[in-house]
Amino acid sequence: MTDLSLSDQTIAGKTAPPSEARALRLPTQWLGVAPFFIFAIMFLILPTLYLMLGAFQNNDGEFTLENIAALAQPSIVAAYWISIKVSLASALIGAFAGLAIAIAIVRGGLPNWIRSATLTFSGVASNFAGVPLAFAFLATLGRLGLATVLLNTVFGLNIYAHGFNILSFWGLTLTYIYFQIPLMVVIITPAIDGLKKEWGEAAATLGATTTQYWRMVVIPVIWPSFLGTVILLFANAFGAIATAYALTGSSLNIVPILLYAQIRGDVLHNPHLGYAIAFGMIVITGLANVFYIWFRTRSERWLK
């Protein structure tokens, strides 16, 4: 064996003293991943850092906290608040509905084709977002939409007279749920599949009732991955703009729409305030994802 296999080479490279052998290998070692890292640094990390640094600078490039402080003005706070409300409401409703559907198709004793059909449809619907989704909901719940008209003519219920409006908090939330529920179904179904049959049998052997089994076995096991997915759904809704913009124009002032208007026309009359808004968005979705990763690692202990 004169020719060492590749795995042996890397081990040899690690155990051998770091002399010229390693110095010679380094450039080629990194060549394969170089395009990836150059791309990520240039087009993902640097642009984000640029904005984050800009959030702490004034027009002359000096350090300041004024931009961050300026986020406290009522119109911007209101934008953040409505964004957080819509994202949270759509994440929670989407998560519970998605969980219910996932449990129904995995555990509910429904025919097998329903499970595969639901999962396929969820894959499609979770990617059916953006402008076309807004069109679909305008055609359904807009003033002339099918559901609006049918409710009015068949049940005599004029939802618009009762204060409903598709261009509102509930209208937007109801629309976002259309991609939030399927996303929940896609992510949580494996977790429910991961509930081992033996646990149910063990619980039954020990004399547990169905309620006890759910309360003391099922819920604790899927809780971390459920919570983690809620957070993912939150971040998913928080950064979305196309659906809201096509649905409401700029009548519902959520953060991404405010930032969009700021990028297009500096409506806030301070370019660095735009950086601060972007910074705030990254902080919120970043925090959400830190929690997500934390919950995810906790849940993986059980689902392996």
Added chain:
Amino acid sequence: MKTGRFWAWVVFGLGAAYFFIPLIATVEFSMRMRRGVYSFDAYQIVLGDPRFQATFGYSVLAALFTIILGVLIVVPAAYWIRLRLPQLRPIVEFITLLPLVIPAIVIVFGYIRMYGSNSPLPFLASDRGTDLLLVIGYATLALPYMYRAVDTGLRTIDVRTLTEAAQILGAGWGTIVTRVILPNVLIAVLSGAFLTFAIVIGEFTMASLLNRPAFGPYLQNIGANRAYEPAALAIIAFAITWGCMSLIQILSRFAPKSANRPN
């Protein structure tokens, strides 16, 4: 168990209603253009619109370039990390998750400020440069999906043995990646490619802020100015998404399930 099955049907029925009513309503609305009868007029008008053809063609092209760029960046990196640099895996996985953390609008805002006409790398100074920047932006959006698809594909083949065998036969690195590794993960790469296509084809934020004549901004424009055409476009977009996802499912049947020797 009887009551359990009953509730399962109730949940499924409610879900099906929520998901199908908007689709039915949209189809119905899209056919209402001619007064009193159902017709496909809205579809005819949309499909015959030269701006539809131009923007759709532009977005298809952008999606193809995005896929090529994504493959060029992801495949060598994922391969090399499996083969030689497993210690980099956590870093790379973290980076590929970043586009889910940083909203697209923030990424493109960064591009506009960093690569403007007066910057050292003036992508935005020319139309071609802006096109390239759009494709780059799309590639970052697709990065999480592309990386995961390729990495899953690599997990099912024995990367090390294949590489060694190719080396013994005298193949260089370029040959190994393009003629040994890539064909073996082709199905995974294609899955990632179709998902990328579904994401990119109607993308609005980046195309709109970079002022490119893409399909997403066109959709938004039609939505703001027309009544029945948007519904027809929504159905077309749904069909495209459906098509991409079906192709992924069909492809997954051809994918190898596991490696002979896990690595």
